[in-house]
Amino acid sequence: MKANNFFSRIGRFTLDSITRLGTATRFLSQVLMRSGTSWRRFQLVIREIYSSGVLSLIIIVASGLFVGMVLGLQGYQTLQTYGSAQSLGVLVALSLVRELGPVVAALLFASRAGSAITAEVGLMKTTEQLQAMEMMAVDPIARIVAPRFWGGVISMPLLAAIFSMTGIYGGYLIGVRLLGVDDGTFWSQMQSAVSFREDILNGVIKSAVFGFAVTVIALFEGYDAVPTAEGISRATTRTVVTSSLTILALDFILTAFMFRGA
Amino acid sequence: MDRTLLDFWVGLFVTLGIAALFALALKVSNSEGFSRGSTYTVTASFNNIGALKVRAPVKSAGVVVGRVSAIHFDNKTFEALVSMQLDSRYAFPKDTSASILTSGLLGEQYLALDPGGDSHNLVNGDTIKITQSAVVLENLISQFLYNKASDSGNQSNGGGAANVGVKP
Numbered sequence: 048m049k050a051n052n053f054f055s056r057i058g059r060f061t062l063d064s065i066t067r068l069g070t071a072t073r074f075l076s077q078v079l080m081r082s083g084t085s086w087r088r089f090q091l092v093i094r095e096i097y098s099s100g101v102l103s104l105i106i107i108v109a110s111g112l113f114v115g116m117v118l119g120l121q122g123y124q125t126l127q128t129y130g131s132a133q134s135l136g137v138l139v140a141l142s143l144v145r146e147l148g149p150v151v152a153a154l155l156f157a158s159r160a161g162s163a164i165t166a167e168v169g170l171m172k173t174t175e176q177l178q179a180m181e182m183m184a185v186d187p188i189a190r191i192v193a194p195r196f197w198g199g200v201i202s203m204p205l206l207a208a209i210f211s212m213t214g215i216y217g218g219y220l221i222g223v224r225l226l227g228v229d230d231g232t233f234w235s236q237m238q239s240a241v242s243f244r245e246d247i248l249n250g251v252i253k254s255a256v257f258g259f260a261v262t263v264i265a266l267f268e269g270y271d272a273v274p275t276a277e278g279i280s281r282a283t284t285r286t287v288v289t290s291s292l293t294i295l296a297l298d299f300i301l302t303a304f305m306f307r308g309a
Numbered sequence: 310m311d312r313t314l315l316d317f318w319v320g321l322f323v324t325l326g327i328a329a330l331f332a333l334a335l336k337v338s339n340s341e342g343f344s345r346g347s348t349y350t351v352t353a354s355f356n357n358i359g360a361l362k363v364r365a366p367v368k369s370a371g372v373v374v375g376r377v378s379a380i381h382f383d384n385k386t387f388e389a390l391v392s393m394q395l396d397s398r399y400a401f402p403k404d405t406s407a408s409i410l411t412s413g414l415l416g417e418q419y420l421a422l423d424p425g426g427d428s429h430n431l432v433n434g435d436t437i438k439i440t441q442s443a444v445v446l447e448n449l450i451s452q453f454l455y456n457k458a459s460d461s462g463n464q465s466n467g468g469g470a471a472n473v474g475v476k477p
Contacts, residue, residue: 090312093319101322140337205326212329215337234336243338251330 071267078196078266081189085197091190095198099160099262103206106159107152111210114147115139115217122218123226135228136237139218144241144250145306148211150298153257156203157290161265164195165286168269169279192270196262203258204251211250249305256297261290348394349433350378353407353420358389359443361409361418367393369422374399377420393420395431402427408441418443 085092122138168191171177177187215237222228241247265286272282358380367375375395383390395401404425411418422437431437 094315096319096322097315101318104322104325144333144337202322205323205329208326208329208333212332237337238339241338243334247330247333247338 070271071263074267074270075263077188078193078263081186082193082197084186084189085194091194092197092201095195096202099156099164099195099199100202100206103156103159103202104209106155107206107210108213110151110155111148111213112217114151114210115143115214115219116221118142118147118214119218119221119226123222123228132226132228133232134236134240135218135222136233137240139222140215140237140241141246143211143214143218144246146298146302148214149207149250149254149257150294152207152210152254153203153261153294154291156199156206156258157261157265157294158287160199160202161261161286161290162283164199164262164265165269165272165283166279168192168195168266169272169274169282172270172272173274173276173279175274192266196266199262199265200255200258203261204254207250207254207257245306249301253298253301253305256301257294260293260297264290264293347397348375349397349431350392350394351431351433351435351437352390352392353437353440354383354386354388354390355407355409355440355442356388357442357445358391359409359411359418359445361391361420361443365417365419367395367420367422369399369401369424374422391420400430403429403431403435404439405431405437406439406441407437409443411444 118139119135122135123132126132126135126138171187171191177191180187180190219233223230223233268282268286268289272278361377361380363377363380365377366373367377375393377391378394379392381390381392382388391407401422402425404427406423406425408421408423409418410421425439
């Protein structure tokens with residue numbers, strides 16, 4: 048009897064997970080199919096770019112600056128041991144553009160904007176605003192969900208680019224201004240080592256994929272939340288946890304495809 | 310929120326993001342992804358290419374004139390066959406020699422072209438005849454130790470000579 052219970056638990060867990068994945072995929076296809084409104088009334092998307100992009104700007108710039116400065120300090124310490132402190136620029140730029148820029152920006156985006164989206168949509172569901180919209184023949188997916196989706200997808204690559212650039216500037220501040228690496232070598236070594244197509248373009252592709260994943264997870268968790276106060280809090284937590292794990296797993300897969308030969 | 314203020318902030322954000330992308334493209338990376346001028350391909354075979362990689366720079370007089378495009382192993386001559394793409398703006402005599410050098414003591418390896426005096430220039434598909442392989446540090450050290458050993462065999466006080474030799 049006990050073994051029976053054990054197996055049925057595993058079975059229920061598996062079936063539930065697959066059902067949830069299927070529901071999320073159907074939800075995504077619904078969002079994509081009903082996105083017409085958000086392009087015709089672009090003002091809706093602009094409002095969402097404001098709340099998920101512009102409002103995340105300060106945390107992105109501040110974290111980027113600090114991450115770059117830490118990279119500058121740590122990289123200098125290690126490179127100095129091998130007498131090659133002049134390649135500090137390469138280290139800072141490559142690690143930011145390839146990995147840290149897209150990944151850390153996406154993690155910050157998930158906890159800053161993703162959680163906000165889940166809480167907002169979840170509360171709309173709890174207070175029956177979504178049903179009210181349906182009563183008035185307004186499609187809540189087209190009016191509420193799709194603009195948030197496109198706002199997130201557009202904001203994320205821009206945020207990652209800003210993160211990388213402020214990070215490189217932070218590394219420059221520490222490396223050149225504080226520790227005395229030569230100004231010209233810093234930039235010229237960086238330029239000769241970083242390639243536009245292989246490093247920067249792949250970084251942008253990564254951040255676009257992360258933006259897509261985070262926004263879909265956040266919207267689905269909000270739309271699917273149990274309509275109680277506790278349900279919303281659980282959904283918000285799940286958004287942050289699931290999207291962080293998804294970002295890291297996706298990052299591994301993308302890196303394996305992009306930088307295998309290099 | 311007021312619509313004009315909203316538009317302003319979003320516009321500022323998008324401009325900032327695109328400016329950051331442009332800065333990354335222009336200031337941080339070598340934007341050779343854009344300007345791929347016309348090139349011609351020349352091959353050269355080496356006994357040993359060391360750690361030469363595809364996309365390594367080809368330099369002449371220290372200026373980058375092209376990139377290594379492919380590296381193959383020739384199973385007939387047992388040599389490495391290196392193809393390089395040279396910028397069409399630069400022409401080299403037919404008796405140009407190619408050697409594999411290292412930038413700095415531990416830096417990356419590159420291909421150096423040393424122009425000769427022939428009146429005809431290399432064209433697409435030509436082969437560089439005179440090549441010099443990469444210096445492998447282990448071979449160099451073993452040669453050095455071998456010479457030292459034979460030196461100290463000849464002299465009565467070999468220890469002193471070895472000390473002078475080891476001095477960097």
